[in-house]
Amino acid sequence: MDSAAMARLAAEACDDRRAMDIVLIRVEEVAYLTDWFVICSGGSPVQVRAVARSVEETLEEKARRRPLRLEGVSEGRWVLLDYGELIVHVMGTQERHFYDLEGFWSHGELHTHGPMVKTS
Numbered sequence: 263m264d265s266a267a268m269a270r271l272a273a274e275a276c277d278d279r280r281a282m283d284i285v286l287i288r289v290e291e292v293a294y295l296t297d298w299f300v301i302c303s304g305g306s307p308v309q310v311r312a313v314a315r316s317v318e319e320t321l322e323e324k325a326r327r328r329p330l331r332l333e334g335v336s337e338g339r340w341v342l343l344d345y346g347e348l349i350v351h352v353m354g355t356q357e358r359h360f361y362d363l364e365g366f367w368s369h370g371e372l373h374t375h376g377p378m379v380k381t382s
Contacts (some may be wrong), residue, residue: 279313287372304352305338
């Protein structure tokens with residue numbers, strides 16, 4: 263499975279747990295550390311953990327992939343799942359606003375969840 267398909271699958275897993283403001287950012291042309299970011303918000307630490315768990319389970323089941331690193335699960339404010347070519351950020355709303363990863367990676371291709379429509 264290629265990195266774009268994994269990103270879409272991760273976004274669907276986020277949506278399954280009602281994550282908010284799901285975006286995908288293609289950064290393979292501007293960064294060496296990964297090809298895609300998936301960023302979404304959860305309204306509470308419980309939801310952040312549930313969304314992260316959904317991503318982990320979905321990618322393990324459908325892509326046969328486990329994260330290389332998994333950070334922040336116990337706190338539930340910002341969970342990072344690193345799959346190498348894909349990094350998923352599940353963030354609380356305050357953390358997402360404060361760190362503004364979409365702004366930091368604005369030179370990448372920003373896509374909304376759903377049909378992969380370029381929005382910038």
